[in-house]
Amino acid sequence: MEVEDRSVFELPYAEPDKSFSFGKSDDQVIDFYYSAKPDNPTIVLIHGGYWRPEYDRKHLAPLAKALSTAGWSVALIEYRRIIGNPDAMISDVISAIEEVSEKYSKLILIGHSAGGHLALVASHKVNASAIIALAPLTNLLAAEELDLDEGAVSDFLGAPAALRPDLDPTRLPETSIPTTVIHGALDLRVPINFSRDYVSQKAGPDIQFLEFENLGHFELIDPRSEIFDEISRVLTSLS
Numbered sequence: 001m002e003v004e005d006r007s008v009f010e011l012p013y014a015e016p017d018k019s020f021s022f023g024k025s026d027d028q029v030i031d032f033y034y035s036a037k038p039d040n041p042t043i044v045l046i047h048g049g050y051w052r053p054e055y056d057r058k059h060l061a062p063l064a065k066a067l068s069t070a071g072w073s074v075a076l077i078e079y080r081r082i083i084g085n086p087d088a089m090i091s092d093v094i095s096a097i098e099e100v101s102e103k104y105s106k107l108i109l110i111g112h113s114a115g116g117h118l119a120l121v122a123s124h125k126v127n128a129s130a131i132i133a134l135a136p137l138t139n140l141l142a143a144e145e146l147d148l149d150e151g152a153v154s155d156f157l158g159a160p161a162a163l164r165p166d167l168d169p170t171r172l173p174e175t176s177i178p179t180t181v182i183h184g185a186l187d188l189r190v191p192i193n194f195s196r197d198y199v200s201q202k203a204g205p206d207i208q209f210l211e212f213e214n215l216g217h218f219e220l221i222d223p224r225s226e227i228f229d230e231i232s233r234v235l236t237s238l239s
Contacts, residue, residue, distance in 0.1 A: 004188050008222040013058055014065035016076065022099045023092070030096055031057065031076040033068035040239050041129060042104035043067055044097050045076045048113025050137075050152035051089060053081040059221070060112070066223035070232050072108075072239075075100045079118075084158025086167055093118045097126045108238060110231075112221050113137060113190055114156075116181075120169040123177050130238045131179045132231065134220040135190045138181075138198035140168040148190070170198060179207045180234050182227065184215030210234075 016031035045064050049055020057078045064074040077100075079092035101107055108130045111119030116136025123131055137143055140161040144153040157164050165171040179202075183195040192211065199209040212227065219225040 004216045004218055005222075006218055008062070008218050008224075009059055011062040011222075014061040016061070016064070020099070022095055025080055027056075027078050027080045028092055028095070029078045030099060031061070031064070031078075033064045033074040033076065035068045035071050035073045037071040038073070040072050041106040041108045041235075042100065043072050043074045043235075044100055044107050044109050044119075044128075045074050046093060046109065046111035046115035046119050047076075047078075048111070048115040048117075048137075049081070050149040051081055051086070051114045051156040052149075052152065053083070055081075063221050063223050063228075066228060067231075067235075072235055073104070075104075083155050086157050086164070089156075090118065090121060090167065093122045094125050097122060097128070101127060108132065108235065110134065111136065113217065114152075117169060120179075121167055121172065123175055123179075124172060128177055131177055132234060133179065133181045133195075134231075135183050135187055135217055136169070136181065136195065136198075137190055138194045139170040140164065141170070142194065142197075146191070170201065174202050174204065176206055178238065180210065181207070182210045182212070182220060182230070182234075184217065184219060184227075185211060185213045186216040189217040 047060045064076045077096040109119040110132045112134040116133035144161040
């Protein structure tokens with residue numbers, strides 16, 4: 001049986017420079033990792049975990065620290081992950097992005113997996129200069145049909161995916177925000193066809209697709225992986 005490389009979860013936790021609450025819940029918090037280059041855009045980093053409550057922002061802390069060291073201040077956001085209440089989740093993501101936008105004028109959204117889904121959905125509601133979606137869940141109908149992560153979409157929505165086109169990136173209108181989708185062909189968590197189909201459907205000058213044949217799902221958030229240099233290159237081109 002094939003398994004994903006999950007060694008990124010073994011990296012030591014990187015403490016943020018500062019944390020802010022944007023609501024009353026313990027999950028309504030933003031961790032800031034500051035860089036020495038304040039003129040660069042600020043990254044809003046959105047974690048994944050198939051929208052489930054057991055996965056929080058801390059597994060993206062090493063990536064957040066590495067990005068800040070490379071020159072981009074990072075706002076690593078947390079959000080309520082309540083089974084069957086997607087609107088609370090989306091509301092928190094939007095509120096957190098708006099909170100960051102009050103301090104920083106140019107934002108780049110980076111989301112991984114379900115975080116990529118949330119970034120793509122939220123981009124229709126917030127002011128962002130660009131999006132980098134890492135192995136994003138782009139099609140809720142397809143994910144529901146494939147029963148990814150044992151009913152993750154049904155648990156997330158609390159309803160059939162057909163009833164929530166407003167939360168499905170594939171069924172949302174095209175955006176003019178420059179979007180880079182990055183996916184590994186060895187991904188066992190989110191099939192690479194999700195990204196291939198999404199980019200094909202949304203084809204245009206504002207979207208690009210980077211496919212890596214030797215990478216799986218979790219290497220995309222591993223700062224030790226070859227993909228980190230590629231993400232840095234994309235960020236530099238957007239700065």
